[in-house]
Each structure stands twice: as structure tokens, then as C-alpha cells.
Amino acid sequence: MPKDTFFNLEEEKKEKVMRAAINEFLLHGYENGNIGTVAKNAGVAKGSMYQYFESKKELFLFCVKWSTELMIRKYGKHLTRSERHINVFEYMYENSKEMWTQLKEERELVIFLQNVFLGKYSSVKDESMEFMIRMIDQQVLKMIREGKENGYIRKDIDDSILAIFMTGVSMRFKEYLMNKARSAGEDIVDEDFSQFEKEVKGISELLRNGMGEK
Amino acid sequence: MPKDTFFNLEEEKKEKVMRAAINEFLLHGYENGNIGTVAKNAGVAKGSMYQYFESKKELFLFCVKWSTELMIRKYGKHLTRSERHINVFEYMYENSKEMWTQLKEERELVIFLQNVFLGKYSSVKDESMEFMIRMIDQQVLKMIREGKENGYIRKDIDDSILAIFMTGVSMRFKEYLMNKARSAGEDIVDEDFSQFEKEVKGISELLRNGMGEK
DNA sequence: GAGTCATATGACTTGTGAGTCATATTACTT
DNA sequence: AAGTAATATGACTCACAAGTCATATGACTC
Structure with missing residues (x-):
């Protein structure tokens, strides 16, 4: 402190x-x-x-700590809203769109926190970081359990595997968006999120129905 | 040099x-x-x-450079084999199993190279690393194109999105395996890969058919 | 065994940047 | 306005580790 x-x-x-x-x-x-x-x-x-x-x-x-708290203060309403009863497949969309806004407004903070999350700065890891990561895991697991209860997630696969699957895809896509923003500098962030509409839809669709040919 | x-x-x-x-x-x-x-x-x-x-x-x-070359020398046959005509959904299984063996035999190297790949050590990035990363991307894209041609991957979604999807899941799962090995120390690596059989099957199944309830 | 390379060694130099501290400045009180 | 407490400052210390170098050892030739 x-x-x-x-x-x-x-x-x-x-x-x-x-x-x-x-x-x-x-x-x-x-x-x-x-x-x-x-x-x-x-x-x-x-x-x-x-x-x-x-x-x-x-x-x-x-x-x-400061970044995390600022982000929660600024965008926390969305976080709590999505904690309620959002469909996992809409989660990706909501989440990406939200991140795009945040990237517009709080570029440095978002990228900094992403780096923390991805385990760069590993020489200064402390408990609070581990905590932050566990929190996100928890949230995903909760969504999965609710999805199973409400009957839109298959029940024949373990929660933990579903979680790995989901977070893997969602983090990778987040990174993809971020890299777009990062490499193109300040300007690209001014563009509208709608340009990614198709891509996010694709990812959600894959999450729901997989890559196998019908 | x-x-x-x-x-x-x-x-x-x-x-x-x-x-x-x-x-x-x-x-x-x-x-x-x-x-x-x-x-x-x-x-x-x-x-x-x-x-x-x-x-x-x-x-x-x-x-x-040295680690990469040693790994290719030691396990390269597998790599070239899988480059031929392996099914994307078997890729995950093969890949994870292979990694488990490598983790047994070349613990430090595998983890070191994974760290490099994940972008830790970012202060020493050079072109050769970028190259290595692009190589893997290329391989996945190739597999996807072949999968579409052979009719077991859906054609209505862009290759690049499919690639993000695949690499996201596969990297996350790889990390999961690695963490298991890492945190449990040397001993767990002695165990058989068969204990993960179910988990890998689950992930492959999800890749193929997604998480949506039928 | 003298002479000439190639390699090995660890005490030394040196740049760097985290952290200190004596002093200056400002803010507050009566 | 004098006195006191809180904060600001940047020149200074100092530990550390990358990188150097003069000297030692060994290997090979004639």
C-alpha cells in the first residue's frame, strides 16, 4: 500500500x-x-x-490494483449485469464489444491489465493477481453451470473442460482484437465495432456448434 | 550467433x-x-x-534457437507426419499426447519454449521468434484448408476465424496440461497420459460439435 | 624444449538505476 | 510574523551484474 x-x-x-x-x-x-x-x-x-x-x-x-479498481468503477455496471443470466454464447459478443469500448477510452489500462493477466511481469506476481485470475475462472464456471441448468449447454462434458474451452477461445479472440488495436496505433480504435460483427458472430457460432461439417 | x-x-x-x-x-x-x-x-x-x-x-x-532445433531433431518425425493429412480433430489428441512425452523427457526445454511462444521475455523479442509463431499459424491454416476440402470442416466460416478458434482452444489446453505438470513437480510427469484421455476426448468433441445442447 | 596458437580464468571496471537524505519549499496554526 | 509540521527536491550513495582484460594453462608444431 x-x-x-x-x-x-x-x-x-x-x-x-x-x-x-x-x-x-x-x-x-x-x-x-x-x-x-x-x-x-x-x-x-x-x-x-x-x-x-x-x-x-x-x-x-x-x-x-489502481487499474483494476478504475476499470470496475468505470465499467462495473456491465460486469454485474452480465453476471446475472446472460447466455454464454452472447457473452463473447458482449464481452468483445465492451472491450472495444474500453480500448477506445482506456487503451493503456486495458493492455496493461491484459499483460498482467497473461503472466508477463511474472517476476512481480503476488497473491492479488492470482486472485484476479481465479475470479474470472469462477465467473465462467458459474455461467457454464447456469447454462447447463437452463438447458442450452450440453451436459455430457465436465464443467472444467467446458471452461478451458470457453476461456481459451475467448482469450484468444480478445488478444486478436487487441493486437489489431495495438499494431494499428491510436487511429484504428476510432473505428466502429461493427466491422468485427461478422467475426464475433463466427466465433459464437463455433462455440455453439463447433467446426464439424453437418 | x-x-x-x-x-x-x-x-x-x-x-x-x-x-x-x-x-x-x-x-x-x-x-x-x-x-x-x-x-x-x-x-x-x-x-x-x-x-x-x-x-x-x-x-x-x-x-x-538451440532448444527449437533440439526439439525438431528429437521429435521432428512426428511433426512432419502430422503435417501430411491429419484430421484437425485428431490433431488435439496427437498434439497433447506428444507434448506429454516431451514434457517427460525435456521438461525445461518445453516450458522454456512455451514461455517464449507466449511472449514472456518480450524485451528480447527478435525476428526469429516472430517467425516461429507465424510458422505454427501457417500450419493450422493449412490443416483447416485441407479439412474444408475433405469435407469435415464447415465452409461457412472464414479460415482466419477458424484458426483463432482452434489455436485458442489448443493453446489453452496445452497450458492446462503444462500447469498440471509444472505445479506437481517432477513426479506427476511419470504418470501415464491415459489419465487425460477423457479430457482430451472432451476437448476434441467440443471442437467438432460445440457446446450447444442438441 | 622453445615458440606459437587457442582457450580458460576470475579479479577488475563500469554503467545503471533503485533507494536515501539533507535541505528547500509550501501550507497551516496561533 | 514566527513557528511547526508536511511535502518536494535532486544530488548523492551503493549494490549489482554485464562485460573486460591481463595472465595462466594447455595443446600442438618444429
Whole structure:
């Protein structure tokens, strides 16, 4: 946890520091991320960084916490809505569309959190990250159980296998979207999500009915 | 490329050096991987490492090359066999089973290469890695095209989407197997692959027919 | 056994960047 | 306005590990 000094800062400054840090870690990774650069980009002296945080590691871990909380604060309504009774096959669509919006508005944060999730920065892993990953697993499992109960998911295959199947596809597709956004720079994100409509539909269809010829 | 001095070494010593390096990078990542430790574990002086390699980066990149080539040399027959006319749905089974054997015999190398593939070590990415990744993509696309021609893959969905779907599932499952092996240490790898028979069958079935209730 | 390569060695140099600290600045209180 | 507490600053320390190099060892030739 950061020191009191950090929490006493005005909101705007806190945000500037955090975004500078996240951007630095995003660009150079944890080991090569430079606190001096973070300070400079946040318009703050290097020494101040150590009035705010105990160490580089603490700063990094708080980046994860801060991003996660910001994303939940900003997009949380959707998350809780989808937790209710959404069809697994619509999940992919909803999820991808949501991510596209987030990518437009919070590019760095989304990519940073994806990296965390994918296990880059593995040298700073801590329990909270494991927790975050388990949370998502849990949510998928819940959806699968509900799907079975409501009769739109086949019951002859184990939940855990269905979960691996689903998360595999959904993560890979998410990555695909992200790479499109990442490699094309800022501009492509301005485009409409509708261009992916067909692709998402294809993936959902495959999830539902598989690749086998009828 | 390593220096001549390295290539003049007797095979056994070369291997000892490479395995020590791979193990070090596996344990501590690229940035925190220590050349001194590599040297010590290989039974060689630190200075010698610099008679063999220009820099740490060169050593790392050669680890990737060396592992890949060793794996191809050792298991390549299977790879070329599966390139011929294997059914996509059997691919998963063959592939997982193969990986289980490899995991038994070449634990460190398999996990190291998987990490490379998953984009950890992103600070040392070079063209050869991108190449390796594109190769695998290509292979999957080829299988899909053949599957469509031979009438066992549906034709109403784009190849690229089918590829994302397939690689997503197969990579996620591979990771699942790997984690089982990784977390349980050396011992679990001794067990027979047959324990996963049911799970692999489940995944293949899902690939073919999807999760939707009939 | 003298002379000439090729290789091995580990103490040393050096760049780097995390973390410190004495001092300056600002903010708040009476 | 004086006094005190909180925060800001950037030059400095210092540990670490990549990379160097002078010297030692060995291998091979005549």
C-alpha cells in the first residue's frame, strides 16, 4: 500500500502519477521500467516517488490494483449485469464489444491489465493477481453451470473442460482484437465495432456448434 | 550467433552450457537471469561465457534457437507426419499426447519454449521468434484448408476465424496440461497420459460439435 | 624444449538505476 | 510574523551484474 502522503495528494496528481507509471511499465516491462522516467513524466521529482511508495515493487503492485479498481468503477455496471443470466454464447459478443469500448477510452489500462493477466511481469506476481485470475475462472464456471441448468449447454462434458474451452477461445479472440488495436496505433480504435460483427458472430457460432461439417 | 570458440567445444560441454542457461532464464527470466550463475552451473568461468557469446542477449537468443532445433531433431518425425493429412480433430489428441512425452523427457526445454511462444521475455523479442509463431499459424491454416476440402470442416466460416478458434482452444489446453505438470513437480510427469484421455476426448468433441445442447 | 596458437580464468571496471537524505519549499496554526 | 509540521527536491550513495582484460594453462608444431 502506498504511503499516506500519496493518498493526501489531490486526485488529479495521483492519477497523473499512476498513469505515468502504468505507461512506463507497459512500454518497458517491470525490470526496465524506470522510476526516474515515471517521475519526470508525472511532473514530479524522483525523491517524491519515494515519499509516495515504499519501493518500485509497491508502485507496480499498486498499478495493478489502481487499474483494476478504475476499470470496475468505470465499467462495473456491465460486469454485474452480465453476471446475472446472460447466455454464454452472447457473452463473447458482449464481452468483445465492451472491450472495444474500453480500448477506445482506456487503451493503456486495458493492455496493461491484459499483460498482467497473461503472466508477463511474472517476476512481480503476488497473491492479488492470482486472485484476479481465479475470479474470472469462477465467473465462467458459474455461467457454464447456469447454462447447463437452463438447458442450452450440453451436459455430457465436465464443467472444467467446458471452461478451458470457453476461456481459451475467448482469450484468444480478445488478444486478436487487441493486437489489431495495438499494431494499428491510436487511429484504428476510432473505428466502429461493427466491422468485427461478422467475426464475433463466427466465433459464437463455433462455440455453439463447433467446426464439424453437418 | 555464438563465436567459433563455442562451436569448437565438445558436444557435451556445449550442451551443459546451453542447459544451464535455459534453466537460469526459465527460473529468473531474462533480466534477472545471471550469467555468473549460468557459468557456475555449467562448470565454467564467467569469462569463458564471453569467449562463447558476444553478450547476454546473444546467449538468450541462441537458447531459443538451440532448444527449437533440439526439439525438431528429437521429435521432428512426428511433426512432419502430422503435417501430411491429419484430421484437425485428431490433431488435439496427437498434439497433447506428444507434448506429454516431451514434457517427460525435456521438461525445461518445453516450458522454456512455451514461455517464449507466449511472449514472456518480450524485451528480447527478435525476428526469429516472430517467425516461429507465424510458422505454427501457417500450419493450422493449412490443416483447416485441407479439412474444408475433405469435407469435415464447415465452409461457412472464414479460415482466419477458424484458426483463432482452434489455436485458442489448443493453446489453452496445452497450458492446462503444462500447469498440471509444472505445479506437481517432477513426479506427476511419470504418470501415464491415459489419465487425460477423457479430457482430451472432451476437448476434441467440443471442437467438432460445440457446446450447444442438441 | 622453445615458440606459437587457442582457450580458460576470475579479479577488475563500469554503467545503471533503485533507494536515501539533507535541505528547500509550501501550507497551516496561533 | 514566527513557528511547526508536511511535502518536494535532486544530488548523492551503493549494490549489482554485464562485460573486460591481463595472465595462466594447455595443446600442438618444429
